[in-house]
Amino acid sequence: MERYIYYCPNCHYLGSAEHSAPNEYQGCSECKSAMVYAGYTKAEWDTKSKEEKEQIKAQLKDKYPASASTSVNLPSPDVLSKINDNINTIKNILMFYLILSIVGIFFMIINFLV
Numbered sequence: 001m002e003r004y005i006y007y008c009p010n011c012h013y014l015g016s017a018e019h020s021a022p023n024e025y026q027g028c029s030e031c032k033s034a035m036v037y038a039g040y041t042k043a044e045w046d047t048k049s050k051e052e053k054e055q056i057k058a059q060l061k062d063k064y065p066a067s068a069s070t071s072v073n074l075p076s077p078d079v080l081s082k083i084n085d086n087i088n089t090i091k092n093i094l095m096f097y098l099i100l101s102i103v104g105i106f107f108m109i110i111n112f113l114v
Contacts, residue, residue, distance in 0.1 A: 003042035006035035007057075009064035014057060016042045025077045034076075036064060 004022045007014050010033040017026045026035040038060060040048075048056070075083075 005038040005040040005042060005045045007038045007060045007064065008033055008035045009060075012057070012061060014038065014060075016045070027076065 001018050001020050003016045003018050005014065005016050006026045008028040008031060011028060011031040013028055013030045013035075015029065015035070019026070022037045022041075026037075027033070028035050038045075038056070040056075045053070
């Protein structure tokens with residue numbers, strides 16, 4: 001796993017987090033909004049000069065205006081995963097009752113014919 005640099009469009013916080021891929025969800029530690037991958041690893045970021053870092057921050061600020069991030073409040077992948085698990089559980093229960101109903105109808109038909 002590697003550390004990647006993330007940018008918060010809401011509060012303009014810049015931080016790093018350790019992930020296996022750069023596009024994994026990262027929540028802002030300051031405002032709890034979703035952060036975006038800034039395009040740099042921590043090692044690459046550390047090699048940049050202070051002026052380069054300020055220029056990158058300005059570019060990110062222009063690319064991701066604060067109003068765009070507050071207009072959409074997407075749930076985190078953890079919440080989406082739990083919702084998906086719940087939907088799959090409901091599907092499995094419904095499938096069980098469907099099969100049970102078909103078997104019951106089959107036995108009713110057999111009893112009616114005998």
